[in-house]
Amino acid sequence: MSSVPKSEALRAVYWHSEILRVMYWLRGEGLGDLVDVPMVGCYVDIAAGECQTRLSELESGGWVVRDGDWFALSTHGLAEGEAEYATVFADLARPAHGSCSDECWCGISSAEELACGAQRAPSTLPRGPGR
Secondary structure, three states: OOOOOOOHHHHHHHHHHHHHHHHHHHHHOOOOOEEOHHHHHHHOOOOHHHHHHHHHHHHHOOOEEEEOOEEEEOHHHHHHHHHHHHHHHHHHHOOOOOOOOOOOHHHOOHHHHHHHHHHHOOOOOOOOOOO
């Protein structure tokens, strides 16, 4: 847990983000719309008591809804979870550094991304006899 902030205010923001992201991912992977404290603990390194506290805070803020020991993303939480998830993986969805300029259309168009990728692919050199 070395990456968890030390101050309470930043720790609350950190866990808010982590838990919503995990809940969004689990839902998107078809692993369930409902989570409980042990399930969240399988995917993030959080103590059970802290997890329960953070899920309760998310419920109070309207990001999750509760049914007994189970929690589900609310409509607001689903949108926030998607944004958190997209933010974490945004760099992986962009072209590699130096592949294109910042003005290249491949960053916003899948058709352009394919065209740029084809242009950047190494050309196949004809093979001569004995090669």
